[in-house]
Amino acid sequence: MKKTDCLIIIPAYNEEQNISRVLQDIRKLDTDLDIVVINDGSRDKTVERVKKAGCSKVITLPYNLGYGGALQTGFKYAVNMGYQFVIQFDADGQHDPEDILTILDHLKTGIPDIVIGSRFLGRGSFDPGVMKKFAITVFRLLIKISTGVMITDPTSGLQGLTNRVFTRYATRGDYPEDYPDADTLISMIAAGYRVVEFPANIRIRHSGNSMHTGIRTIYYFVKMLVSILVVLFRNKM
Amino acid sequence: MSVALKLTILLLGLMFVVAVIYLLVINRINQRNSLPWLTGALIILTLSTIPEILEVAAHFTGVDYPPTLLFLLSTLVILSILLYQSIQISLLQDRCKELAQHLAIVNFNEESRRTEKQWYNNKNTTKIKEMSQSQNVNQSTHHFS
Numbered sequence: 367m368k369k370t371d372c373l374i375i376i377p378a379y380n381e382e383q384n385i386s387r388v389l390q391d392i393r394k395l396d397t398d399l400d401i402v403v404i405n406d407g408s409r410d411k412t413v414e415r416v417k418k419a420g421c422s423k424v425i426t427l428p429y430n431l432g433y434g435g436a437l438q439t440g441f442k443y444a445v446n447m448g449y450q451f452v453i454q455f456d457a458d459g460q461h462d463p464e465d466i467l468t469i470l471d472h473l474k475t476g477i478p479d480i481v482i483g484s485r486f487l488g489r490g491s492f493d494p495g496v497m498k499k500f501a502i503t504v505f506r507l508l509i510k511i512s513t514g515v516m517i518t519d520p521t522s523g524l525q526g527l528t529n530r531v532f533t534r535y536a537t538r539g540d541y542p543e544d545y546p547d548a549d550t551l552i553s554m555i556a557a558g559y560r561v562v563e564f565p566a567n568i569r570i571r572h573s574g575n576s577m578h579t580g581i582r583t584i585y586y587f588v589k590m591l592v593s594i595l596v597v598l599f600r601n602k603m
Numbered sequence: 604m605s606v607a608l609k610l611t612i613l614l615l616g617l618m619f620v621v622a623v624i625y626l627l628v629i630n631r632i633n634q635r636n637s638l639p640w641l642t643g644a645l646i647i648l649t650l651s652t653i654p655e656i657l658e659v660a661a662h663f664t665g666v667d668y669p670p671t672l673l674f675l676l677s678t679l680v681i682l683s684i685l686l687y688q689s690i691q692i693s694l695l696q697d698r699c700k701e702l703a704q705h706l707a708i709v710n711f712n713e714e715s716r717r718t719e720k721q722w723y724n725n726k727n728t729t730k731i732k733e734m735s736q737s738q739n740v741n742q743s744t745h746h747f748s
Contacts (some may be wrong), residue, residue, distance in 0.1 A: 404707075422718070425711045428703050446708065543700060558710045 375440030483524030483566025
């Protein structure tokens with residue numbers, strides 16, 4: 367059953383340590399927003415923790431699809447249920463629930479299609495590490511060169527999307543299964559969608575590891591470069 | 604090409620064809636996927652039985668030693684098949700993802716419907732119990748008066 371026009375999508379993979387706190391913090395906002403947790407094939411007690419926290423909407427994927435695959439599941443659900451807006455929110459506790467209201471305010475103006483919570487414009491100090499900082503700088507440059515738009519945080523997971531955007535993501539066969547970041551943004555900006563950023567507050571992850579650590583950062587960087595090239599070629603064709 | 608080499612290639616080619624046909628018979632590979640392997644094996648068999656084709660081809664491509672061309676062709680066939688397999692794996696991955704997402708959403712909707720139905724049933728049962736209790740109270744009050 368749908369309560370409001372906005373759905374918060376939380377993709378979660380092995381987040382038993384963080385998910386309860388994230389859900390409780392969102393509840394403290396005292397809004398009527400619907401929340402759906404996409405359990406991306408977790409092998410721990412993520413589902414139990416979500417249900418214990420009072421969230422009845424848990425979509426469990428039969429196996430681990432990856433961050434993008436889990437998000438796309440949420441978009442498909444949102445399309446089926448007829449939501450007007452969705453907000454992507456990470457399950458690791460790094461996003462500040464207060465920012466949800468800011469995203470909603472932006473979306474309701476009807477001007478932007480995509481609202482990104484930028485960790486680099488934010489109130490808290492955000493240090494992604496040398497490797498990731500370098501990758502983000504390259505992606506920023508590539509977006510600027512290819513679209514003319516400056517996006518300070520193309521890898522931010524805190525985003526608000528209008529129905530037009532998430533319907534496209536839900537139906538597109540090429541929506542990345544793993545990391546929908548700079549490549550997706552380039553393709554959306556090139557297709558005429560409007561993107562705005564706002565200063566997001568970033569918090570410290572309580573436990574667990576980020577999906578971009580060690581050798582995975584290098585893989586992520588190379589894979590994203592290939593993906594951006596493909597998007598640029600597609601746009602030219 | 605020496606007779607020994609010719610025979611070795613012919614034997615290996617034949618063994619390969621037999622292996623593919625055996626896999627087809629026991630349903631370990633489907634007809635569609637066996638076609639590139641069978642075609643590749645047939646090319647090798649033809650070239651090893653009629654090496655003149657290879658010699659003419661080697662002459663035109665500037666290859667000094669014709670058997671080298673055979674190995675080059677074999678490598679190209681294998682690379683093409685590997686590429687074809689990668690395309691197939693990508694397609695299957697996409698289909699698997701679509702199925703997994705669909706299944707997850709259908710399961711969730713089904714579970715929600717069941718929970719909702721159970722909630723209404725429980726509510727109705729409580730209502731009926733309350734009604735029958737109030738009826739009993741009414742009857743006993745009436746009887747008493």
